[in-house]
Amino acid sequence: MNLDQFIDNSHFLTQSEVNKFLWSTLLCGVIGAEREFRNKQAGLKTMIMIGLGSTLITILSVKIGVNSHDRIAANIVTGIGFLGAGVIFKDENRVSGLTTACVIWIVSALGMSVGAGYIEQAIGVTLVALLSLLFFPVVEEFFERRYTMRVYKIVKKYDGERLDIYEESLKKYKLKIKRGGQRLANGIISGTWIAIGSPKNHDFFVETMLQDENILEFDF
Template identity: 50%
Template sequence: MDPDLYHLLIALGIGAIIGAEREYRSKSAGLRTMIMVSLSSCLFTILSLKIGVENPDRLAANILTGLGFLGAGVIFKDENRISGITTATTIWMTAALGMAVGAGYELLSLLGTLIVLIVLIFLIYVQEHIESLNQARTYRIVCEFQQKTLDQYEDLFKTYNMKVVRSAQHKTAHKIRGRWILIGSAENHKKLTAYLLNDANIEELSF
């Protein structure tokens, strides 16, 4: 078999394996995207070696420049949390693996793929455990204005072992609104939410 075709097939397999994991988790960059990233990086590397680029580092720089547009497309901000960074870095890593295959480092690329799968599949359980112990959540409370602020809720948050990262209050004609970013365990968030849902003074609540 032609070595270049062999390398392209390996790159296709690497992209398919990583893309299948992303597709399973319903990420914006899934199976086809990862395959195309791996294949294109591999092909660009093969062509540059055949053509004879004087400075090989320029090839990597140009590939990474193109990947910047893909990475920006999968990152978005949701409330106080930024999502898609893991998918963006996975695209970056998939391109690096494709380049390694194109340069002839098959074993290195396969070992790199194994490490990527370990990070994506197994370390997510470690991440979830850490988040259950300490997670940030935004609370919004709207009450009828009764000539006082909502500072009593900040005292309430402390009783549930919550750390107030940021707070703001806003008064309109007959309403007063409060917004807080709280950090605490998932269990304490659950208890606090249950209490707030049963607070008769709260007219609107989001969390």
């Protein structure tokens, strides 16, 4: 292979590819900065690395996959799922990290879009994603001030009465409830409820339960 053939085979980094890497760094970095500001598991560096990696793989897929330009890049969609799963955690009755996992998926898609040359589409999605990440937490906080969900578990000695009195107490404080499982074993009865209401009403209920001497265990 002579020098002209080597150059024609596009082994060198072109200006177009440099621009793609710069765009990928910028767009993914903007989203990563938002994650970094909120102290999430995947922040600025992680998002930039994911975006650059997706961009490079997409470029290589177009260059190497002569008969099928999407052959290599298609595996990004599968592989990024394992990376996203690593930031999802389950803590008792709460799951965290779902939003960050979704952002990782979007950043990967942005890198692929830039690598394929669809920069305008990548810019548009970046703006929509960034606005969503900045705006929706405000909306969530607004609703949480009025409709907070908590899971309660009460354990007490069984004295012939069920836990209906505590269920009535939940209703008394205007909490909408969904009864979970109840269990009786060795003279101990326990029950769980999912309750939705204002934080103030939750606090009133918790304070009442903390003063109940018959309760052996109270999770809230």
